[in-house]
Amino acid sequence: MLEVNQLTKTFGNRIAVDHLNFKIASGEVLCLLGANGAGKTTTLNMLLGFTAPSSGSATLDGDDLYKQASLCRQKIMYVPENVNLYPRFDAIENIHYLAVLAKMKLTDQQIHEALSSAGLKQADFTKHLAEYSKGMRQKVAIAFALLKHARLILMDEPTSGLDPVATQDFIQVVNTIKERGAAVLIVTHDLLCAHQLADRIGIMKQGHLTDLITTQSLTLDQLTQRYFDQFAA
Numbered sequence: 001m002l003e004v005n006q007l008t009k010t011f012g013n014r015i016a017v018d019h020l021n022f023k024i025a026s027g028e029v030l031c032l033l034g035a036n037g038a039g040k041t042t043t044l045n046m047l048l049g050f051t052a053p054s055s056g057s058a059t060l061d062g063d064d065l066y067k068q069a070s071l072c073r074q075k076i077m078y079v080p081e082n083v084n085l086y087p088r089f090d091a092i093e094n095i096h097y098l099a100v101l102a103k104m105k106l107t108d109q110q111i112h113e114a115l116s117s118a119g120l121k122q123a124d125f126t127k128h129l130a131e132y133s134k135g136m137r138q139k140v141a142i143a144f145a146l147l148k149h150a151r152l153i154l155m156d157e158p159t160s161g162l163d164p165v166a167t168q169d170f171i172q173v174v175n176t177i178k179e180r181g182a183a184v185l186i187v188t189h190d191l192l193c194a195h196q197l198a199d200r201i202g203i204m205k206q207g208h209l210t211d212l213i214t215t216q217s218l219t220l221d222q223l224t225q226r227y228f229d230q231f232a233a
């Protein structure tokens with residue numbers, strides 16, 4: 001599904017991301033962890049087309065992310081750390097607006113179903129976004145990803161600032177996304193959340209992927225130890 005090959009980004013003589021390789025299958029969640037400055041955001045920015053790679057390539061369902069950029073962009077959804085939508089619109093109006101920008105035609109019924117699948121309570125659908133918490137705004141973006149049938153969902157620090165209940169809620173929503181067959185890449189510092197929701201965890205250090213862990217095989221304590229081992233080395 002997503003295949004990243006030798007992706008590299010340099011800023012002057014600083015190598016932010018150094019010949020990175022990884023794959024994410026359909027229905028799989030990969031969490032990227034690493035210290036500040038390890039190259040996680042730069043990786044995300046390259047996949048989003050915000051930053052051009054210095055070299056290397058990436059494909060989504062076999063299409064080149066850079067040579068077929070507009071085709072690929074239709075299949076990608078980005079959920080930033082803070083989802084900024086129109087505060088004076090309710091959730092339904094915001095999604096209608098996003099749909100117009102994406103040249104999609106959606107019925108209220110479709111939007112209601114997607115907002116429910118994303119875990120939003122029906123009573124909140126018609127509240128202005130100004131009244132929404134961070135977690136609720138995230139759900140609106142995820143509902144749009146479901147409506148868009150996004151094949152790749154990229155998330156930046158989705159659980160930072162979420163309380164434990166909202167975090168569990170978020171994990172459930174990610175499971176819904178997985179069931180629909182999207183590939184999910186999450187950049188996070190949240191080891192507990194990564195352990196709970198990732199199929200695999202990649203640890204980045206100085207632009208390299210230094211460890212790639214299948215989550216199921218490790219307890220949280222083992223994962224934490226393995227994470228710290230990377231930085232002691």
Ligand SMILES: Nc1ncnc2c1ncn2[C@@H]1O[C@H](COP(=O)(O)OP(=O)(O)OP(=O)(O)O)[C@@H](O)[C@H]1O
Nearest residue numbers: 011014015016034035036037038039040041042043
């Ligand atoms: N626009 C830029 N110009 C110059 N250097 C940059 C730029 N963006 C990132 N860098 C450098 O690239 C390296 C990787 O940064 P990046 O933001 O990708 O790290 P990160 O892993 O996301 O860190 P954090 O966890 O703090 O968000 C750092 O050394 C950073 O200073």
